[in-house]
Amino acid sequence: MSLAASKSPKNIVVVGGGIQGTSVAFALAERDFKVTVLEAVRPASAASGKGGGFMARSWGDGGPTEGLHHVAFDLYETLAPSLGCTSYRKLPVLSVSPGKSPLDLATKKRHGEMLPSWLDGNLGRVSVMGSGDDTAQITPSEFVEKMLEKHAGRIHVVKGTCTGVTCTEQNQVSSVEYSDENSKACSLIADTVIVSAGPWSCAAEDWFDGALKLPMEGVKSTSIVWKKPESIETVDATALFCGEDSRFGTHLEVYPRPNGEIYICGIGGSDYISTEELKQGAFRNECNAKDARVKAAVASFQEMSSTYRQNGELEKQQACMRPCPPDAMPYMGAVPGYSGAYINAGHNCWGIAWAPACGQAMAELILDGQSKCVDLSLFDPARFTPAAQRGERGRKRQGTSVGEQW
Structure with missing residues (x-):
């Protein structure tokens, strides 16, 4: 737990301008607080600008993240239209x-209209994973943009790379x-x-004098986006989760978008x-695709789609x-031993899908003392921190101890 919940903070800084950080800032702004977002490159420059934006309400049922799936899915359904997001829609899988x-x-x-017309190549077994009741999509960069637009007077974006956090002698x-x-x-x-x-949130290990350990691995993956072929009027809205294809080393996830693009990941x-x-x-400032994996993804998808084999063009x-x-x-939670310090990171492949729930939960924790x-x-962000090390107290500046320990 933090030393004290900041019931009415005056100067709030969110480090990170992706969909997670922006969702926290947005939830705080919704409660009339001003927030500064510190972003190293530009809002939605990393995964939030390159992710598929798929969400599934029930896919976490029975597990510890069930609440994140449910709350976020329901929030997207109301927030996206109210913010004017044109990329949000429900779709079958x-x-x-x-x-x-x-x-x-x-x-x-058997599958009728659920089969998209562009799925007209060579395939194996086909089955339904979701009818569209609890599966949906959004283009995450648009959601970030719209959240910032809604609260342009309350959320201020500053470009810069965080190097540390300064605390008083009372932490x-x-x-x-x-x-x-x-x-x-x-x-x-x-x-x-x-x-x-x-x-990159794991750098916070060094900003709070060892008060917590944040082991993290970054999984760097290639994705591609297809233009809408001129030969077809509409790109039907059905997402695909494809099995392992040993011919190409892929397990494609295929997400058609309302603007006619098709986004594909799972490229291996x-x-x-x-x-x-x-x-x-x-890879914070530059993160490029692997040419060999792009070729594999193109070949794998074109095997399934004659339409894109004949008329496909990558965007x-x-x-x-x-x-x-x-x-x-x-x-997700408070930094132990410190007042006013929080972590919201490490959301794996569901970070985009969970974002509104994470934003609301963190805002409640910060303003009300606990998430409702x-x-x-x-x-708990300190779950990998040895008990004897949690909340070590010391004066900090830019990740370097400048005073005694007690």
Whole structure:
């Protein structure tokens, strides 16, 4: 627990301008608080600008993240239209196995309109994973943009890379240190800081004098986006989760979007980035696709779609990282032994899907002393910290101890 909940913080800084950090800022702004978002590149520059944006309400049922799935899915359903997001919609999901022949008539009759017209190549078994009642999508960069637009008067974005957090002798947050675009050392006055910088959040280990350990692995993966072929009027709205295709080393996830694009991930060949590399900012400013995996994804998808084999044209090839703690659960909560310090990070592949719930939960924790919408106890950010080390007290500046311990 924090030393004291900040019931009415005056200077709030969120470190990270992705969909998670922006959702925290948005939830605080909804309650009439002003927030500064410190972002190293630009809002939604990493996974939030390159992710698929798929969500599934019931896919966490029975597990510790069930509440995050439920609350976020329901919030998206109301928030997206109210913010004017055109990329949000519910859509059905099919499971598709790789194969060597076109679908037979019986399969076409069984799945009817759920089968998209562009799925006209060689396939194996097809089954339904979701009818569209509890599966949906959004383009995450649009959601970030719309949240910032809604509260342009309350959320201020500052460009810079966080280098540390300064605290008083009583371990109350007093400022956030950062390096600006010209590598100049700068400072933001803060009584509350929420570290929500995706995989790079593990750098906070060094900002709070060892009060917590945040083991993190970054999974760096390639994705592609297809343009809408001119030969078809509409790209039917059915998402695909495809089985392992040994011919190409892929297990594609295929998400058609309302604007006619098709986003594809699950391309395989991911790289695994260590905590120490992430602390040094690995792939924060530049994260490029692997050409070999782009070729594999193109070949795998075109095997399933004659339409895209004949008329397909790529719009984007890109890469991003998802943050993975050892137990695949997020870090959400207060920094032990410190007042006004919080972590919201490590949301794995569900970070986009959970974002509104995480934002609301963190805002409740900060302003009310505890989260009401989601039980955060299982997501304790100090769960990997040795008990004797939790909340070690000391004066801090820019990640370096400047005073005695007691």
